[in-house]
Amino acid sequence: MIDPVLLREAPERFRASQAARGESVDLVDDALAVDLDRRAAIAEFERLRAEQNAFNKKVSSASKDEKNQLIAEVQQLAEKVKIAGQAVSDAESRFESVVGSIGNLIIDGVPSGGEDDFVTLRTFGEPKTFDFEPRDHVELGEMLGAIDIQRGTKISGSRFYFLTGIGARLELALMMLALDKALAQGFTPMITPTLVRPEIMAGTGFLGAHSDEIYYLPADELYLVGTSEVALAGYHSDEIIDLTNGPLRYAGWSSCYRREAGAAGKDNRGILRVHQFNKLEMFSYALPEDAEAEHEHLVGLQEEMLRACELSYRVIDIAAGDLGSSAARKFDIEAWVPTQQTYRELTSTSNCTTYQARRLNIRHRSESGKTAPVATLNGTLATTRWIVAILETHQQEDGSVKVPRALRPYLGGLELIEPVV
């Protein structure tokens, strides 16, 4: 939810933001109109209600004879109050639906446009080249006994897989490396629920345009999370938190579930795009004025992780039209995937400013003693998908894969993953 007061004071900023996102600019004027309606309805209701309250005071202290007389008089007023109250809730739900559909105000500098209009901020390393024909991660995964896609689809259907043997260990090693990195930075480790209530899912902003991406269990009215961001954002919902000692930082580990509804036919091969995977996610609650610095901090930690895995990558500033409704700015880090001859997203970090917190009612107490919404930020620190880039990048001609140094301690010192057949 955007800040309705700011909307009133500076609607042109929202028009510009909507335009950059390629979304409706007229929505801003609709929002201003429903806001006006809403406030008029509230004023009218409160005026009538105050009148009624005053009258009721008289009724309670009146004598019996007067009472009947007074009650007869006030009945009409009560009817008006009821109608006015209904008008208020109607106006409020219109307000919420219009204002709620306006995306977060983008941060200055975010490129306009859609998916292809990102700006590359920096690159690290050179795209890996080989003096032999490199194998893709599916082939390597089979040779190494690390990934079993056939049996994954046998038991669960397409986009499911087993990580087996060294593949399973590699994922755990990645998660542990990421967790240790987060721990060193003062993040609190969390293992989070993966099923959440509708209001939490809605509060994080995932039930908007992309709700068909999410698994839903109607029998229990619960949603399967696509990221532990959902649980971590909900963690402090309806709370007033203390940020005087700096941001609250959490590192959440969970399985993530995605329907990939709009991606039929895309990335069908391998484990690049799957229905279930594991992820270590960073989540920060920060003061709004600290949010941009925190965002840089998160992206910095992500870069450290990619470097630790000895991957080549680029950091991109996602264009406004490709941001989710909650994000005010988003940086993705894409690693070079040799057999695809392109960069593929391994991490994503979003600054949601106060948009998510306003929906989830997460506040802090400012110096003046007033409450105010906090800023929330999230970012990937490791996922199953990283295995794709690691296997492909560090493969050798015989199909063996060199283990990045930073991962070795988590694999009992293993330096080379060798084919099992």
Next chain:
RNA sequence: GGAGACGUCGCAUAGUCCGGCCUAGUGCACCACCCUGCUAAGGUGGAGUUCCCGUAAGGGAACCGAGGGUUCAAAUCCCUCCGUCUCCGCCA
């Protein structure tokens, strides 16, 4: 799965049977001031959240788990839902 109890302004509680003196009382904690020679005790006052009007001072409305209903009037009566706890059964 069965039975029962409960959900009140930070915490703890009163109020709910019998609707209006509840703009929700009290204790603790908190803040300011006063008193007192000392890390004690006492006194006075203040203090919640959200929203609306107003440049402001200020005024007004709503909030007793959530949402509906009855009524001139709901913390209080009725309905639905959510949550917590206890006991029993079953199963990891």
